[in-house]
Amino acid sequence: MAPAFRPRLSALSQFLRTPSVGRTVVTLLSFALVLLLLVNLTVFVMTRRTAAFNETVDHAQQARLVSQQVLNRLVDAETGQRGFMLTAQPSYLAIHDEAIAALPNLFSTLSGLTVADPELAPRVERIRDLSDQRLGVMERSITLARTGRIGEAVSVVRGGEGKVLMDQMRIEIAAIDRLQDSRIERLTRESEAAANFTLAINVFAGLLIVILAGIVGWIVRRYLMDMRDAQMAMDRLNAGLENQVRDRTAALSRANDEIQRFAYIVSHDLRAPLVNVMGYTSELEQAGKVIDRQMTAVETKVPEIVERDALVAVREDVPEAIGFIRASTAKMDRLINAILKLSREGRRTPVSETLPMTDIVQAIADSVRHQTDAADAEIVVEDLPSIQSDRLSIEQIFGNLVDNAVKYLEPSRPGRIVVSGETAGDEVIYRVADNGRGVSDRDHERIFELFRRSGKQDRPGEGLGLAFVRNSVRRLGGTIDLESELGKGSTFVLKFPKRLVLSETGDLS
Structure with missing residues (x-):
């Protein structure tokens, strides 16, 4: 295998050492590939950031929802307690008992959501303790009421211990909400910064692609015009100057060979990164849609943390940049097809x-x-x-x-x-x-x-x-x-x- 590769390596080394249109185009293609890798890496990182942001927001919303459900269940238990004390109707105790029965599952869910969070886990345990104390106070008043000691039961309620415990739980739950809001706001800023960076990278890549297309077009035009000048010069030669004709014919053949090699590079190597740009542009468009959906969800649930500039960047600036890149790549594709048409026609043998x-x-x-x-x-x-x-x-x-x-x-x-x-x-x-x-x-x-x-x-x-x-x-x-x-x-x-x-x-x- 090694001897078979030696001629290829030698030809490649000679190609890289010799100044030519092919070497220039290979250099431009290498730059385009590096640019594509950068765009690909940016899209990948942006996608991962978006997934992490979505997971964090969803986790925070679940924790807030469950903590609020805990508070609502305690309020339902209080409602049943007070209804029983006022009316002595056992049906109110059913409301009380149903609310108490739901609390263990809610606390288990809330603990699972916050167990690895050093800031939230202590607060959840504090809420659990306060809940147990509040249930104890309610149980004392209900027991006294059941035994006919209504005055003592009312004294327990009027003592205010239950209200103090509920107020403390509301303070803890509000602290959890504020902490989650702070985290979401920070992550939103980071997500917006990442989106803006991705937009800048892709706009920059689009501009470079347009510049690359212009450079390639200029190189092709220059070489084709050189061919035309060589052909016109040959037309002016005297038919009797055979040596000069042979020299000019050899020069024209070399120019034709160079053009054909260049056309091969255009048809294969240049089209490959162009197709990749189109593919990565589609991936970026899908990532933008994911971000837009998440921003819409955040805007619906917590509108005060969403900045207008972020919405404009996701819903207007990013699609506009993608459209610019697509228009540029389409124009480059048309130029490549036109150049190949000229090249193929030049290689075809006429039939009289x-x-x-x-x-x-x-x-x-x-x-x-x-x-x-x-x-x-x-x-x-x-x-x-x-x-x-x-x-x-x-x-x-x-x-x-x-x-x-x-x-x-x-x-x-x-x-x-x-x-x-x-x-x-x-x-x-x-x-x-x-x-x-x-x-x-x-x-x-x-x-x-x-x-x-x-x-x-x-x-x-x-x-x-x-x-x-x-x-x-x-x-x-x-x-x-x-x-x-x-x-x-x-x-x-x-x-x-x-x-x-x-x-x-x-x-x-």
Whole structure:
């Protein structure tokens, strides 16, 4: 096994030592992974804190409820005692006895809730002692009343010992309530601080992801523009300078290899952290819902301890940050898909065949008829000369141009798109003309560049369509030019050789 890994380790070491686009992207991906780990750790800690907070609040509410039930049962016992002394009716003693019978279970539950609490356990024992004393006083008065010594029983009640004991129990129970309120308030502040910290971490992560997407896009654009410049430089070379052609071809091949390696990194390594960000964003959203439910419960039961800023952070700021992260990752995903489309098209081998251009373009026009009907527009396909070329590339070229023409029609007038063609020597010339918005003179070249668009940006797109079209036209040995005036429409002029001649390797000869 070890010898099999040595070439891979050597290649990795060489890759890390050599400055390249791949090494830059790997560095960015490493940073993204560290960022994802930080977000994951933050979500995990926040989830644990929320669970602990929920458990503490629930425990405190149960202790408060049981202590109040103890007091209520003692009050019921007093009620039965006094009713019996006033009326001598045994039915009142049933109320008294029922209340006393429930007290042992209540004290057992209360002790179980506070047994490990050094602050609450002594107070619970104090309440138990006071309860026993109060029951003893009640039992003396009831015994005297049963034996007919009503005066002595009334004296026991009027002595005030029972009231003093009940007041002391109320003081102890109120102390338990205050202690629990203090704890809940402290935990709430800690939970709010943790939520705000998590929000800050995720907003920061979202911003870094956007910056990372911009850097990757800039690197891709730079390399693709370098490729374009290299191709244009080759077009200007003299056909007789064979050595120079071979040198430039080798340089272009290296650039193509680098782009393909970069596309591989984008398609696998860059998409993986992007998917993780989407997953962790969903987990964060679920954690936010848990916090929101708990805050709602606390707000319902103890509204005075809930701060408005905490509610706003949980119900508005966190969802807004999550939406921002999702929008950023979606945009990055669209950019990756567009880049991969360019890369795949560059690696495909063209297949030359005779193409009935009129039928092909008419089928494209029919496929967008629902759009043209909705826009009160028409597409006119004139008789087009046939051509011997790659069908898929031709369909994509004219499909993009027709889609663009439909997308940028001028709503103030009926739309009209005309596709025409003619033969000129060894070339076939096609024109796609429309009466849409048109393109400003300064943008005639710009719209063919990657990630560049012209005019008002009120239509969906990433600025890759026309760059893809020009790249495909050039691969077929042709050229594309634009004739346009702002506000009056545009005409794309395409020139192709009549016959696409391929070498044995599938490249243009």
